[in-house]
Structures are given as C-alpha cells and as structure tokens.
Amino acid sequence: MARTIVHLDADAFFASVEQAADTRLRGKPMAVGGESRGIIASASYEARKFGIYTPMPTARARKLCPRLIVLPGDYERYEQFSNWMFGYAYDFTPDVEQTSIDEGYFDLTSNHKKPALEIALTIRKAIGQSLKISVSEGIASNKLISQIASKLHKPAAFQNVPGGQEKQFLHSLPNKWLPGIGPKTAVRLNAAGLADIGQIAATPVDLLSLLLGGQAPVLRQFANGIDERPLIPAREPQKTFSQQETFNEDVTDEEYVEAVLRRMADRLFATVREEGRSVRTLTVKVRYNDRDENQRAESLREPTDLETDVYGRLRGLLGEAWQRRVSLRMVSLKLSNVYDGVFRSELPLETAAKNHEARERLAVVLDELRRNKGWSVVLRGHDLRLRDAPRDLAHEHAQPRLRISVNRGTPRVTPARATTYVPLRVRSYYTFLDSTLSPAAIADCAKQHGIPAVALTDIGNLHGAVEFAQAAKRAGIKPIFGTELRVNDNPLLLYVESARGYHNLNRLLSQKAEMGGRASPRAQTFLKRREDQRRRSSSRFCFGCRAR
Ligand SMILES: [Mg+2]
Structure with missing residues (x-):
C-alpha cells in the first residue's frame, strides 16, 4: 500500500527559538554559539546572508558580521519548543518518529479524515503562528524522498512529491543527497562519473559494489526512489540511544557497575558519532534483586558526542539511582535529547577547549581503529576492570x-x-x-x-x-x-x-x-x-x- 510520510524539519532551529522568545532579535543577524567552545551552533537566516554557517568559529563569524548577536545555547528551552512543535503532529497521528531535536517523520497513511497535504499545511501554520518558528516539510511515499524534499529548498520549504514521481524527483540531484554518502564517498563517485543520483540508479549493483562495498544494494534502491524503512513511532517522544546489562549473579560492587556503565557509554557514543549526532541527557537505571527499579537523569549544559565528557557523571548518577542497600540484577544507560550535528570547536583558544579538541581527535582515531581491528584493539581502564569478576562487597564489608x-x-x-x-x-x-x-x-x-x-x-x-x-x-x-x-x-x-x-x-x-x-x-x-x-x-x- 502506498504510504504518505511527512518529514518535518525546523529552519535554523536554535536561532529561530531565540528570535521567537525575544522580539528584539527578530530580523537581526544573530546566532547561538557553543558557550565553552566558541563555535556557532545555529545562525539566523539574517546572519547566513553574511556567509555565516555552522559549525564556524564564533571569532570568524564576528569578523564576517561585526553586529552579530551571539547567545549561549538555552537547550532546555529548545527541548521545550521541540515538544510543542511535535505536539502539533501528534494532534493528527500517533505515528510520529522524532529523529532529533528539530526533525522527524510522521505517517499520515491511515488518516482519512483530511487530505495529507492539508494536514501538513495546518501543522506548519500552527507552528508558525503559535510558536513563531518556521519549518520545512516534505511529503512523499517514503522517508528518503520526504526528507530530501523538506531539505532541498530551505527555509520554509513545502514540497510534495506525488507517488510515482520519486525517480524523476531524485535523478538530477547530486549524489551527496543520498544517506550514507559523505564528502569522501562523493568524491570517489564523482571520479567514477556518478555525480548524479540518476547515474547511480543506472549502474549495475556489482559495479557499484566496487565503489560502495556492502552499501551498494541499498544505495542503488535509494537512488531509484525505493525506501522501505518503516517509521518507528516511539512511545517516548524522542529518539534515544540505550543499552542495558543483566548480570549473571547479583552485584554489590559499585566500582564494577560503574565500569560497566563506562563501557556502555563507549559503545553508545561510538554510535552517536557514527550518526553525526550529539546528546544532552544521561539516564542511569538500576534494577534490584527483588525487581524493584530506580533511575536518575542528568542533563549536560551543552550536547556532546564524547564519552569522555560523561565518564565523570556516571558514578554520581549510579550513586543516586542505587539508593537501597540491595544488590543489583541489571543496570542500563540511556542517552536522550538527541541533537543533529556536533558541537565541536574548530578554533580552540582555551586550555579546556584544546583538551576537548584533543579528545575529539582521539575519539575519531579510536572509532577508526575499532571499526577496522575490532573493539578490543584499544582498551580503557574500565575495560581492564571488567576482565575480573565483580567483588563480593557484602562479604568484604564484614x-x-x-x-x-x-x-x-x-x-x-x-x-x-x-x-x-x-x-x-x-x-x-x-x-x-x-x-x-x-x-x-x-x-x-x-x-x-x-x-x-x-x-x-x-x-x-x-x-x-x-x-x-x-x-x-x-x-x-x-x-x-x-x-x-x-x-x-x-x-x-x-x-x-x-x-x-x-x-x-x-x-x-x-x-x-x-x-x-x-x-x-x-x-x-x-x-x-x-x-x-x-x-x-x-x-x-x-x-x-x-x-x-
Ligand atoms: Mg533543522
């Protein structure tokens, strides 16, 4: 059955929210800058006219536009606006998949009360009138086409690609619009004469495999406008990254559990980086031996894509969650409040920023090593701790x-x-x-x-x-x-x-x-x-x- 998917994507989200919240900022070149690391995380369209883009060092942005107003990010406010924004989509369908703070899909296939285009327009109008932020929407028969349609002519885009016209829509676009084709792959494809999506669509899979490896079959399908990825409506309104571990025996060793949480952070953040995202909220949950559960969450001041930024917080969260003096059967870590893009410095001026940049570089090298040589090619201190069984602290305390x-x-x-x-x-x-x-x-x-x-x-x-x-x-x-x-x-x-x-x-x-x-x-x-x-x-x- 043909589906109707809408991709919703706010325009210059952080900057728009700031302009919505303070009328004095409207119509002015302004940006939201990474507070401690001095980069532009979001620039208003007025600022973009000066050549300001994200991510760009704030110092450079100021040179391009000396009048630029730069505000520190108020991420709690952005999350609040995000909830309101997606709330309008939920008014029409429960099938909403939020993929980041300001982007998501909703499925209008089973909504027969009104035509899909009318609903999409209503949502966009409501968001514009009540929240004073502008959004772009793409409407199509699958996720891929709807997403490209919303992003192709930002801001305030509204594009419908009727069923059957997917190929036509895609074929003249440059290959970088396909998911999974980054700058390096794009260069390789261009050199092979496959600069347009249409050219990829016309290339046999076995030839494509030489350039794209295992990704070739899926990318060729995408190039032909075919995308069967389902929409994943979450009970929670947001995409999260999470992992849990159930212990073979009940555990009392806090140091061991902390090491388990750190290892989870390593794995989850590797995925966060792979997807080019950042997260702001950590939740640690414990399950006691009597199945009772408790959890604690904490939000960072700014989103991050580095496990080393959260290591120090895991112990505190575990301590707060593990309130009863009862052994644990399970522990889990969840990363939520997902942001697109990375909040990383390009121009580190302070020692803290330099250290952060060094850890960013290290993370990239670690990811690469682990992808090629397996996870355990590099171990951190907590991995060594996990080689030994948990200690029986109940006994030792005696x-x-x-x-x-x-x-x-x-x-x-x-x-x-x-x-x-x-x-x-x-x-x-x-x-x-x-x-x-x-x-x-x-x-x-x-x-x-x-x-x-x-x-x-x-x-x-x-x-x-x-x-x-x-x-x-x-x-x-x-x-x-x-x-x-x-x-x-x-x-x-x-x-x-x-x-x-x-x-x-x-x-x-x-x-x-x-x-x-x-x-x-x-x-x-x-x-x-x-x-x-x-x-x-x-x-x-x-x-x-x-x-x-
Ligand atoms: Mg956006």
Whole structure:
C-alpha cells in the first residue's frame, strides 16, 4: 500500500527559538554559539546572508558580521519548543518518529479524515503562528524522498512529491543527497562519473559494489526512489540511544557497575558519532534483586558526542539511582535529547577547549581503529576492570580494613571504612607530558566533579607536589601527597596529610637516596613494620593520612 510520510524539519532551529522568545532579535543577524567552545551552533537566516554557517568559529563569524548577536545555547528551552512543535503532529497521528531535536517523520497513511497535504499545511501554520518558528516539510511515499524534499529548498520549504514521481524527483540531484554518502564517498563517485543520483540508479549493483562495498544494494534502491524503512513511532517522544546489562549473579560492587556503565557509554557514543549526532541527557537505571527499579537523569549544559565528557557523571548518577542497600540484577544507560550535528570547536583558544579538541581527535582515531581491528584493539581502564569478576562487597564489608596513622610519632592502627582507590601516578605526566593530565588539570577535574580530596603519588619521590599543592589550593580541594616504595619487592603506598607528614616522608626518601636507593636501617625497620601490618590487614593502607 502506498504510504504518505511527512518529514518535518525546523529552519535554523536554535536561532529561530531565540528570535521567537525575544522580539528584539527578530530580523537581526544573530546566532547561538557553543558557550565553552566558541563555535556557532545555529545562525539566523539574517546572519547566513553574511556567509555565516555552522559549525564556524564564533571569532570568524564576528569578523564576517561585526553586529552579530551571539547567545549561549538555552537547550532546555529548545527541548521545550521541540515538544510543542511535535505536539502539533501528534494532534493528527500517533505515528510520529522524532529523529532529533528539530526533525522527524510522521505517517499520515491511515488518516482519512483530511487530505495529507492539508494536514501538513495546518501543522506548519500552527507552528508558525503559535510558536513563531518556521519549518520545512516534505511529503512523499517514503522517508528518503520526504526528507530530501523538506531539505532541498530551505527555509520554509513545502514540497510534495506525488507517488510515482520519486525517480524523476531524485535523478538530477547530486549524489551527496543520498544517506550514507559523505564528502569522501562523493568524491570517489564523482571520479567514477556518478555525480548524479540518476547515474547511480543506472549502474549495475556489482559495479557499484566496487565503489560502495556492502552499501551498494541499498544505495542503488535509494537512488531509484525505493525506501522501505518503516517509521518507528516511539512511545517516548524522542529518539534515544540505550543499552542495558543483566548480570549473571547479583552485584554489590559499585566500582564494577560503574565500569560497566563506562563501557556502555563507549559503545553508545561510538554510535552517536557514527550518526553525526550529539546528546544532552544521561539516564542511569538500576534494577534490584527483588525487581524493584530506580533511575536518575542528568542533563549536560551543552550536547556532546564524547564519552569522555560523561565518564565523570556516571558514578554520581549510579550513586543516586542505587539508593537501597540491595544488590543489583541489571543496570542500563540511556542517552536522550538527541541533537543533529556536533558541537565541536574548530578554533580552540582555551586550555579546556584544546583538551576537548584533543579528545575529539582521539575519539575519531579510536572509532577508526575499532571499526577496522575490532573493539578490543584499544582498551580503557574500565575495560581492564571488567576482565575480573565483580567483588563480593557484602562479604568484604564484614571484615573491617585497617588504617595506620604514624605522623605523630606513635603508629596508631584504626579500622577504616572500606574505600577503594587508585593511586594517581604523577609519574605518567612527567614521563609522557601532555598525553596525560597534569597535576593542575587533575585538581581542576576534581573541582569540576565535586571531589573533596585527591591523592597524588610518584614512585620513590614526591615529584609534582608543589605544583599540585598550588593547583589544589586554587581549586579549593584537599591535596594529599604520596609515594610508592618497594619493600621486599612489594609495592607500598605511603600518604601524608600534613606538613609534618610531608617532612617525615621527605626525610625518609632522602635517607633512602643517601643509602644508594636502599632505605637506612632505621627506615628499613620502619618500612618492614608497615609491610607486616599491610600484609596482616591484606589491603592497601594510608600513611599519616585520613583520605577523606
Ligand atoms: Mg533543522
């Protein structure tokens, strides 16, 4: 049966919403700029006349148009407008598939009350009158044609491609209009004399396969105006990316669950990037062993397409969702509030923007490597954690650990709350330089994520302590210094909490240095005693320090 699909796409959405919300902005060249990264995310049509496009560095846009008004994005408002906009489509049909914040399809096949064209016009008029934003619509027998029809003559486009005229409509268009043909593929096709969609349609599949690989059959169908992709009306009004994992056994190990969430983020964001999108909202859901569920969501200030932007938030969300002290059977991560395009900097000026750009480049390389060599060709820290089974924390909690405090002369051994921690090795920074975080960046990162204290260690020395202390002071976090020594071939982590402890540790290290790397007899006795205690308590311990 012939279908009637409408593709709805708002014109210059963020800029239009800002102009709708503030009458003073109407008719003026204005843009919405990525707040921290200095790029234009959306430009009004008045601004586009000056040659401003997205994404373009804000600084360059200002040069092209000195009067340009640039506003930081108000993404909550855009999401609200998006809901209202699609609300008009829902008035006529439940079959709405929202593919991004300002784009989607709706299916009018089974609506017999009014002609489809009339409905599409009504929706567009209502959106224009009540929301004061302009939209483009394409009406056709499938998704592909309706989408191209809405985008071909923006803004305020309204194009109907009657059934049977799909080929005619498509054939003179350049090949880049077909989904899946990016700039690189387009160049390859042009070189092969297949610049127009009509030429692709007329090429046998086996020949096309040489240029397009496995994509060839689908693209050839598309080129002939055939697209059988169904419309996927979601119960939720929006497209999301999500993954869940059910554990073989109930899990109590929070660190393990966090690693699972990070791995999910890795996979989901790889798809987000593949589709050229960004997301703003994260939702972590847990299911307890009695099937009761709980979830927590958080929205970022700006949409992102990088898992590294959300790693730090996953722990907090998990902590908030996992409220009952009950083991977990399942955990899931959902990314929603999907935006088209990437909000990435082309002209990084600040350190934060530079770091972000470096992570963007890294993500692209990782994606490429994983596509070609398999997922596990590169592993992150949390992947290594997932190689081991979750720990049985319920059991471990029953055996209190020991914490030893020695900076006031007499060693005191006190039971400690079971905390797991990873020594942050400043050595990596001094060895690999800017491929890892500097002590100052670690302090800033801790501040950003509300971590009250951070401990930094090096092996056998206190490198970076001064830089770290200054940065921590600026960031308002408590710095803890440490070092790692080897005693009887076992690593021993020592932490200090005060100037006195720092002094003692320095003395210990310099004595060791004087003895040509061996600890002095006094230090040896001391370290031996710590090592024995460590072994008895069978856990790492702090030295002269209360970590929190
Ligand atoms: Mg749009």
